[in-house]
């Protein structure tokens with residue numbers, strides 16, 4: 001009996017704002033514990049929250065980028081539960097059954113597959129428990145009150161494999177980065193993903209019992225975790241065991257999941273509207289202003305690179321991996337660089353040099369002008385591909401324009417027909433026996449003669465021209 005895997009994805013993204021969600025404390029990562037706290041984010045009695053407008057705008061932009069409908073009126077609720085990382089005894093969130101800021105959207109992958117989005121809402125992050133080596137535990141409230149966006153996929157799920165889940169997460173992360181709303185650093189926890197996984201017999205109309213997976217700190221962990229969890233469930237069902245709804249943790253080292261707790265139910269949280277916070281209202285003019293400010297998103301860029309420029313999926317994916325990298329590519333092409341050539345330089349030599357020097361594109365001396373210049377020198381036959389590599393290395397190290405380097409070093413390729421012809425004739429005279437062999441049908445000696453001519457020209461003669469002129473002279 002075959003099984004169908006269904007995966008729902010709950011993603012939490014910490015928003016890039018100067019201050020926290022409901023107070024003026026800085027929103028930052030790291031630093032000394034409990035140094036970015038105030039009465040509001042510590043939940044001291046009498047303190048009042050104030051909504052961070054930048055965070056609301058970030059969520060609105062994300063909801064629009066994910067093709068969501070936008071609520072005209074949206075409320076904050078208190079989600080009540082008792083845990084030490086939550087100083088107020090409740091988390092300010094948006095209740096599932098009411099209008100979140102964005103709902104009924106989708107994320108389209110470059111393959112054309114659409115992943116339905118159920119809701120995009122705004123809440124606040126909790127503090128962090130720290131377990132010290134000596135057995136004591138402490139709490140860091142620096143993260144408490146940091147604006148957090150939750151993005152939940154549709155039900156029933158559109159995702160049916162670990163690979164699809166990974167792709168969804170990759171494109172969602174890139175979308176957030178392009179929007180400038182989240183830095184997408186999974187290893188720092190600013191982007192967190194909790195998939196829920198269920199299996200059902202093929203053809204079955206209902207979905208099976210789901211488990212939620214936590215502690216997935218990387219794309220690899222997400223893909224592996226989902227795959228292993230589906231396999232674990234299939235094996236359990238095959239043994240006749242009954243699956244139960246639960247939350248499981250992912251052990252990255254052992255590559256297996258372990259039980260954490262049986263899932264709490266919604267009613268445990270006693271949601272109610274936060275009386276200290278007014279409803280958020282979204283006017284059409286504001287929605288349209290934000291919509292018009294959206295950048296070109298990764299899926300659209302991927303599609304443009306493959307369909308308009310004929311780049312491979314692989315190349316397009318490398319180019320869009322970072323906004324600055326994609327912008328560099330576009331700038332080069334706008335300066336007349338042939339897209340395929342620009343792409344090959346970027347994903348090849350340029351990426352390698354940046355990697356080896358431990359720098360990023362924005363710190364590099366190479367600008368789009370440099371690369372467009374290099375590509376033009378090669379395509380017009382002024383320098384050979386081999387010379388171009390050397391020129392590019394010098395340009396990378398010094399910031400000089402490729403054209404200037406080629407001129408200074410006399411690297412420019414010899415494409416002057418008459419100059420090459422002179423060398424060709426001299427070489428044929430010096431190698432009369434080889435010329436004779438060629439004329440008697442042993443055309444294999446041509447390569448030897450081409451080599452001689454290029455050698456005579458100190459490596460500068462355009463090989464294609466050498467070839468043509470040699471044949472011309474040999475036939476004379």
Ligand SMILES: [Zn+2]
Pocket residue numbers: 020023024025036037038039040041042145
């Ligand atoms: Zn605060």
